[in-house]
Amino acid sequence: MLTTFLQKVLTEADYQPFRLLGMLRKVQAQYQHIPPEAIDSLAEALNIPRTQIIAVVEFYSFLHLTPQGRYDILISNSITDQMLGNDQIISYLSSTLNVKLGEVRDDGLVSLNHTSCSGMCDQGPAGLINGYPLPRLDPPKIDRIVALIEQQTPLTEWPPELFHVEEIIHKPGLLLTQAFNNGDALHATFTRGLAETLAEADLSNLRGRGGAGFKTALKWRTCSQQAATPRYVICNADEGEPGTFKDRMLLDLYADQVFEGMTVCAAIIGSNQGLLYLRGEYLFLYEKLLDVLQQRREQGLLGTNILGRAGFDFDIEIRMGAGAYICGEASAQIESLEGKPGIPRTKPPNSVMCGYQRKPTVVDNVETFLASTHIAIHGGQWFADIGTPQSTGTKLLSISGDCARPGIYEYPFGVSIREILQDCGASDVMGVQVGGPSGTFISNRELDRVLAFEDLSSAGSFMVFNSTRNIFDIARNFTDFFAHESCGFCTPCRVGTSLLKQQLHKIIDGHGSAADLEELSELCLVVRNNSHCGLGESAANPILTTLASYPDLYLKQLKHQEFSPGFDLDATLNVARRMAQRDDPSAHLMQVEN
């Protein structure tokens, strides 16, 4: 049975080792884990070491070496889901399904676990079941889900509204309101000329929307000038930054405009193959996007001789991630696309010169391609007239947290945080996390700062916290997130993020002294200054920026003594107390006699 199944999976993947992740996703979906026999068979059929397969399985959160439940439930652990009561959701699921968090029920029917942000912070508390979204979870909805699970109803027969993800656009702007017909940008590009269209992209001063803000036209030009072929276009749809979901909306509602941007890029850089790296959490979009691609082929917008232009061949393949935030980093994504763990590559060389399959590659964000489409149609000046000189055009924001109207907003760059907060109906604001955990926390004293690469940059995440929130819950959630998502390649991030977590918990749990706070600050800088990639460089941001905004709260949290040991003697005696079946006062030890 397994053999037949693997044959099918291998054939569908054309026996290409770089499609390993996709193959493993199918095995996981079928068998709830990757059985040892599957590892052996795939290693042999693909002619790769079995260790590569094990390394991949262990790297991605959605793949497992041991069986998960036939209904595998994951509850998002994003801070906004936490604020919306994901703990109560987990408790309720746990008691009604009789399964503990992090475990598989004895009969193997169901498993329950946490997952990093599932990309539905505007409709939390949210989760995933066998990879499909479960937004707006509440007890009545859980009762229905539990009944369906206990009756062992296949997911395909569940009421579709249980999985329905709403795309809530509160403020469409320049890009989201443009009229568009399929092919408009390609016609405009061919009419104007490729070099001229690249010049328009240059004039637009469009900068990458994934966060780093590298100038798009420069990336495309450099790639087009590389001697090596083939060249590749990759659309990065791995928006794993907690709190962001605007790429979900774009691929759900504006997929044609994104694919057209990729095709314009392909024409300019001379590429025949595009890849869309879709984050595993967006499985629900997969079939829909395949249909869009098929329609575009039928419309002559993909495939050979696109729009009748002899020799312009380009097509797009969708590959899915499997639960690894780090794969949003371009070079880690390329490793993942090659069927490996998503470990960021060493630079130089950068991916523009040496990317996918070691060939010249453009990796751009979903929103960047959308903007490119409209720049190709309307020209660079049209775009450059909006925003600020250094940050032209508009930015899509995914707004979540303490506000009346969470959802998608499109703003010209340069807009103040105060204005955004007014629009989304936020009051009594304590602070805002701009750009997700890797971005910046600002306090309510800094609301006149502006959204722009030169001030507060964001890949799309915008989380609002009101004065009822505890700053330490936020810092802890984000710090734990980075420790969980660190790929573990380099020492400062692998060990450092776990040390940051321990040290922050020590202070939050009331065991910190002044020396501990000093130690925490020092550790932040070691991790930030020595890490291999952007994850490690930003892993300390939640602590550094909350500490800068609210130093008094951290100081209040400290014990008034110079030293406090990290080792909790009394907690360690728990085992002894349990074995001796006593819990009287003399079975306890004070850590430090005050």
Place this chain on the structure above:
Amino acid sequence: MSGTLTIDDQIIPFSDGQTIIEAARTAGVYIPHLCHRPGYSPHGSCKLCTVFVNGRQCSACTFPAADGQKVISTNEDMQQDRLRITQMLFVEGNHFCPSCEKSGNCQLQGVAYHLNMLDNHFPHFYAQREMDASHPDILIDHNRCIFCNLCVRASRDKDGKNVFAIAGRGINKRLIINSPTGKLKDSDISMDDCAAHVCPTGAILIKHTGYQVPIGERIYDHQPISQVACDTEADHDE
């Protein structure tokens, strides 16, 4: 491209294709490192060799040397960061130098002495790691693995075997062995493989040879690693 670069005010030449650390080694300038070894493809993961190049931090073992480059390798802050990174490696695994056969020949220990490391500074992780003593000639003590990837590269690039790989993510990284049982005895490693001898710590040891060179007469017992590294780490291809 060839020419000269400056490391901490010392002008040194480099030849085509050399990284900063290789140019430095050729000139006898020591930059602390653990995952790097001459003749092996650069990895850049331990981050001990982090230097400033024209004001930017990068790994000397992966960054190409260039004419006129200004490299700062040794100042107080950088040595302090290197000390902290070394301490991270010590608390991540379980390193007990007094009972380790590698003591005196261990690069991790050598670097720690070089950086004047007097304590572990950070709380220990007390990681649960296993030993694999299944192979008749080669011992693996996972407690001492620092994920430098040298055995992985040695087996793949030098021995053409792929005996080792690093699996897991974040703090749960682990060294795994390419055999049906996951045990070393069932892999195709052999005593004369580079992978059996390349480990900078005591994670991979050759059996039946323990203490043939007594403690006190070992590589770093009389001279610090900074004095001997440039000579003892002979280029595998040389």
